[in-house]
Amino acid sequence: MELTYWWILPLAVAAAAIGVLLHLRRRRPHHARLIAHGDRLTDLPEYQRALRNHRTRLALAVVMGAVFLAATATAAARPIHRTVEQPEVRNRDIVLCLDVSGSMTSTDAAIATVFQRLAKEFDGERIGMVIFDSSSVQLFPLTDDYDYAAEQLTQAKEALESGAGSFFDGTWNGEGSSLIGDGLASCVQSFPDTGTDTGTPDATGGAPQDTKRSRSVVLATDNFLSGEPVVTLDEAARMAAAKNVKVHALNPGDMDYGAQADQPGAQLRAATEHTGGSYFTLDSPESVPGIVQKVQETETNSYRAAPQSVIADSPAWPLSIALIAGTGMLVLGRRLEP
Amino acid sequence: MPSLLRRVKSKMFIFAHRRTLTLLDGEYGSVFKGRSLDFDELRAYVLGDEVRDIDWKATARHGSPLVKRYVAVRRHSVLLLVDTGRNMAAQALSGETKKDIAVHAAGVLGYLACRHGDDVGLLHGNAAVSRYVPPRGGEEHLERLLREVDSSVDLAGPPSSIAQQLDYVLRYLKGRLLIVAVADEFLPDTHTENLMRRLRARHEVLWLSVRDADLAPERGRHGQADSMDVGTGAGIPLPLAMDSAVRAAYTESMTERARKRKDIFRRLGIAEEQAAGSEDVLTAVFTLLEKHRSGALPARSAPKGGTRAG
Incomplete structure (x- = not known):
């Protein structure tokens, strides 16, 4: 508890002292009725009793007045409450990287649903979305406009559930289908450059801040590659690692035969673990929320911002004391002034 | 300074339209038993x-x-015995200063005496000092007396003590005098009462009391301010005077006090009358003279205003 304008207090004391002095000085030529034989009244026991009560009330009024002045002066001096806080800053960048080949749509829809819900609770995070099949399409870049993201995710969810419409336009421009390496690479590319390797801060964000943001890709794919990708999954994973991007893979159809490393599921797992991410196999789309929860938990990379001192006015107690004293003075004043 | 006597006279002549001034003269003349201009x-x-x-x-x-x-005309001497202590600087019941009422009362009686050809003297003073002006005739002399009374009353002066003046009269003044005492509503103590009794035995005594201010005035009447006792300097805050319990007790105690005073004056056989303000003075003087002439002091001889005079 401290006072913003502490100098008001001595000022108020001085003002009160001057007021009292002036009052005492002016009191001399007091306008009173001159009477004789005042003992006619003052000797009455009733008068003596009334005089005692009157004096008590006067003393009480003086005390109330002093309290009132002190309280209002304290309130005028702005008492503040200073606390030091370290606000938690949640600064994650998440890119949803969805394989929209025919076998994946239900999983994608589940992921979209989960993130549509999550987007409403986001505060500080950025979310982006990329869909790919044989070529990748960025639905929306990393953004903290959660309304927009939720809207896009809703559209995506509906399109993925119906499996038709122009939503998938542009995803078949390449050769083959499910070119996962290309897809993951374009997802990784949707993160801005860290600036650490180029040495120039980027114009939009301020590079030092971006380096602190955790980056993750939620990759939904079954890793059934058909065709010849420009970038292989391994290369894409190395790019991701270079850009500090963790890849969390959700595989709805892990149908590996044996534990060989060249099986699609095992490749995917290797790729994600290379980036520091995690790998999940899905039994049904219903388990998506739980997995996303796990991903979220591994990614609670919250930074503590610099300690801030928070100053809050706390005028409540002096003002309530002043209010009580003022009310008391009014009540007493009614009694004193007939 | 305008003539004090003229002021007294003008008030008397306004009064004379209602009562006849000669009636007052007659009342005055009959105060003395041995009528002589015959x-x-x-x-x-x-x-x-x-x-x-x-x-x-x-x-x-x-x-x-x-x-x-x-029969050789015998000139009487009238002595105005006026309290000029600090108490007389206070308010009377009417709100005027008691001194003004005292001057007026002294003026009326002095003027009546002048018209009758009597000499008028003055004894006034306070607790510290008594001043005596020997009786002389003439309106100029009376005017001088009134001025002396008027200028002697001072808030800064010593307090009142009518006993001092009574003592002075008894000690130093010889011969039978008509003494007109003008004082406030004090309650005589035993000592003062004794002095008054001796005074009554030696002289003709008329006593005119100037009524004191009401200390616990009713709501809405004048006197709505804090009061200060000129005797002690003690203040009386208005809220206390307005207190209903205090006022009830005060009213009761005032009734008791008035009864005591009346008893004392009756016991002493001194005609006493009260004047609340300067308007009351003539009526009071008239009633006083009449009371004195009748000798006996009936319990309630004349209601104030003296309807008999009209």
């Missing part, structure tokens, strides 16, 4: 008598010169 007898002229004293009609009837004889 025809006494006729006697034979002797050498040396004033020729203009010869009663020619009686001489014609009688045959020899006869001379009128008058």
Whole structure:
């Protein structure tokens, strides 16, 4: 508890002292009725009793007045409450990287649903979305406009559930289908450059801040590659690692035969673990929320911002004391002034 | 300074439209038992008598010169005994200063005495000092007396003590006097009462009390301010005076006090009358003279205002 304008207090004391002095000085030529034989009244026991009560009330009024002045002066001096806080800053960048080949749509829809819900609770995070099949399409870049993201995710969810419409336009421009390496690479590319390797801060964000943001890709794919990708999954994973991007893979159809490393599921797992991410196999789309929860938990990379001192006015107690004293003075004043 | 006596006279003449001034003169004249400005007898002229004293009609009837004889006019002395202590600087019941009412009362009685041809003297003072101005005739003298009273009352002066003046009269003044005492509504203590009794035995005493201010005035009447006792300097805050319990007790105690005063004056056989303001003075003087003449002091002889006079 401290006072913003502490100098008001001595000022108020001085003002009160001057007021009292002036009052005492002016009191001399007091306008009173001159009477004789005042003992006619003052000797009455009733008068003596009334005089005692009157004096008590006067003393009480003086005390109330002093309290009132002190309280209002304290309130005028702005008492503040200073606390030091370290606000938690949640600064994650998440890119949803969805394989929209025919076998994946239900999983994608589940992921979209989960993130549509999550987007409403986001505060500080950025979310982006990329869909790919044989070529990748960025639905929306990393953004903290959660309304927009939720809207896009809703559209995506509906399109993925119906499996038709122009939503998938542009995803078949390449050769083959499910070119996962290309897809993951374009997802990784949707993160801005860290600036650490180029040495120039980027114009939009301020590079030092971006380096602190955790980056993750939620990759939904079954890793059934058909065709010849420009970038292989391994290369894409190395790019991701270079850009500090963790890849969390959700595989709805892990149908590996044996534990060989060249099986699609095992490749995917290797790729994600290379980036520091995690790998999940899905039994049904219903388990998506739980997995996303796990991903979220591994990614609670919250930074503590610099300690801030928070100053809050706390005028409540002096003002309530002043209010009580003022009310008391009014009540007493009614009694004193007939 | 305008003449104090003229002010007194003008008030008396306004009064005279309602009552007759001569009635007042008559009341005054009858205060003295031995009326003297009267025809006494006729006697034979002797050498040396004033020729203009010869009663020619009686001489014609009688045959020899006869001379009128008058009883020698005896000039009375009236002493105005006025309290000029600090108490008289306070408010009277009417809100005026008690001093003004005292001056007015002294003026009325002094003027009546002047018209009657009597001498008027003054004894006034306070607890510390008593001043005596010997009786003399004439309105100029009366005016001087009134001014002395007027200028002697001072808030900074010593407090009142009528006993000092009573003592002075008893100690130093010889001869029978008509004493008109003008004081406030004090309650005589035993000492003062004794002095008053002795005074009554030696002189004709008329007592005019100037009523003191109401200390616990009713709501809405004048006197709505804090009061200060000129005697002690103690203040009386208005809220206390307005307190209903205090006021009830005060009213009761005032009734008791008035009864006590009345008893004292009746016991002493001194005619006493009260004046609340300067408007009351003439009526009070009239009633006072009448009370004195009647000698006896009936419990309630005249309601204030003296309807009998009209």
